[in-house]
Amino acid sequence: MAVRQAVFLVGGKGTRLGALTATTPKPLLPIAPDMLVLDLLIENAARHGFTDIVLLAGHLGDRVELLYHGRRIRGATIRVVREPEPAGTGGALRHAAELLDPWFLLANGDSWFDINLCAFAVAPPRNGLARIALRRIDDCARYGSVELHGKRITAFVEKKATAAGPGLINGGIYLLNRAVLDHVPGPCSIERDVFPALVRRGGVEGQVFDNYFLDIGLPETLAQGRREFPALLARPAAFLDRDGVLNIDRGYTYRPEQLYWTEDAREAVLALNEAGYLVFVVTNQAGVAHGFYHEADVHAFHARMQAELADIGAHVDAFYHCPFHPDATVRRYRHPSHPDRKPNPGMLLKARREWRVSDRGSFLIGDRESDIEAAIRAGIPGLRYEGGSLLATVRQALAAVRPAPSVPPPAPILLDTPAMQAG
Numbered sequence: 427m428a429v430r431q432a433v434f435l436v437g438g439k440g441t442r443l444g445a446l447t448a449t450t451p452k453p454l455l456p457i458a459p460d461m462l463v464l465d466l467l468i469e470n471a472a473r474h475g476f477t478d479i480v481l482l483a484g485h486l487g488d489r490v491e492l493l494y495h496g497r498r499i500r501g502a503t504i505r506v507v508r509e510p511e512p513a514g515t516g517g518a519l520r521h522a523a524e525l526l527d528p529w530f531l532l533a534n535g536d537s538w539f540d541i542n543l544c545a546f547a548v549a550p551p552r553n554g555l556a557r558i559a560l561r562r563i564d565d566c567a568r569y570g571s572v573e574l575h576g577k578r579i580t581a582f583v584e585k586k587a588t589a590a591g592p593g594l595i596n597g598g599i600y601l602l603n604r605a606v607l608d609h610v611p612g613p614c615s616i617e618r619d620v621f622p623a624l625v626r627r628g629g630v631e632g633q634v635f636d637n638y639f640l641d642i643g644l645p646e647t648l649a650q651g652r653r654e655f656p657a658l659l660a661r662p663a664a665f666l667d668r669d670g671v672l673n674i675d676r677g678y679t680y681r682p683e684q685l686y687w688t689e690d691a692r693e694a695v696l697a698l699n700e701a702g703y704l705v706f707v708v709t710n711q712a713g714v715a716h717g718f719y720h721e722a723d724v725h726a727f728h729a730r731m732q733a734e735l736a737d738i739g740a741h742v743d744a745f746y747h748c749p750f751h752p753d754a755t756v757r758r759y760r761h762p763s764h765p766d767r768k769p770n771p772g773m774l775l776k777a778r779r780e781w782r783v784s785d786r787g788s789f790l791i792g793d794r795e796s797d798i799e800a801a802i803r804a805g806i807p808g809l810r811y812e813g814g815s816l817l818a819t820v821r822q823a824l825a826a827v828r829p830a831p832s833v834p835p836p837a838p839i840l841l842d843t844p845a846m847q848a849g
């Protein structure tokens with residue numbers, strides 16, 4: 427099942443933030459010097475392969491529309507739907523009914539839950555219409571909690587009835603079937619009205635994640651986000667050579683039907699996704715320079731790879747290829763030493779410019795000396811893949827380079843911390 431639509435709830439009034447949201451909708455608050463909350467959410471959905479982004483706007487929706495409607499971000503197109511009058515999250519969803527895919531991702535526009543969205547949406551719930559991403563926390567007392575038996579959510583417990591102590595909370599990311607709209611009678615809350623009703627019918631699955639989670643709806647958590655996000659947003663990157671590392675190299679491989687993964691290659695990419703890495707393919711494609719095939723063929727091959735990765739909930743964030751060669755027969759691809767052609771590090775440097783990459787923890791895996799050389803020139807370690815399980819090689823690499831985290835990754839949700847000065 428390929429879910430390609432991500433819908434964000436960005437219509438809330440943000441009353442808990444007081445004056446901050448009087449003129450700015452919560453999702454439009456800056457979270458880093460050059461990034462709004464909503465930028466972060468959209469970019470993240472786009473890199474996971476969600477190409478159709480729908481923003482359900484309400485409060486100050488004109489601001490959201492002005493900034494985002496019709497834009498393309500990392501290959502995703504963005505539409506803004508403004509509800510005519512406040513009708514709760516259920517009403518907002520209902521208002522957008524005609525735009526909704528049979529299965530879609532729905533997420534809060536004012537919280538950040540750093541999970542692998544591909545894996546979360548890879549298969550529909552076995553029974554029912556909804557899956558909710560849950561976060562394990564040490565003390566549920568300030569939230570309502572969620573009761574889970576196996577994969578099935580059995581109850582939502584109101585905040586006032588929730589006992590202090592560890593438990594599960596709603597992480598604000600949902601995989602939904604459009605038929606949930608049959609349970610949205612009119613203005614209502616998806617979280618407080620629709621999900622509990624579905625749960626009573628036994629139709630809601632829960633999936634627990636321990637990844638970073640922060641609801642930025644309070645002044646102190648917004649300040650916390652502003653302190654922690656700059657470091658969290660720069661992810662380490664895994665640069666993977668393609669032929670001979672991800673797929674078996676048959677010499678100028680380019681037809682999608684020639685794609686044969688090396689041992690555990692897709693699982694290796696999944697492991698990197700789950701570890702919070704950006705995954706980039708960096709591949710010399712001299713076959714284009716020699717006229718054996720076209721760049722469009724390279725793109726088609728990569729699309730096949732991405733589709734087969736998606737089948738197991740994995741994804742590559744970006745593919746970089748170099749079609750140039752010193753002895754090219756196709757003139758426009760002739761270049762004595764193109765900066766992108768490994769051992770030159772151009773593709774790695776380009777990825778670094780186009781994404782927020784932390785060099786700490788980054789590495790390359792290649793099967794040739796020219797791969798390793800490119801890594802060294804880019805200032806990161808290069809590991810030689812010698813065959814066998816690529817997953818094992820990736821695990822070795824992760825163990826060798828994993829940096830000590832600069833921010834404790836299991837979400838510290840410090841609601842009791844006094845508000846800190848932002849910036």
Ligand SMILES: [Mg+2]
Pocket residue numbers: 667668669670671675792793794
């Ligand atoms: Mg190779």
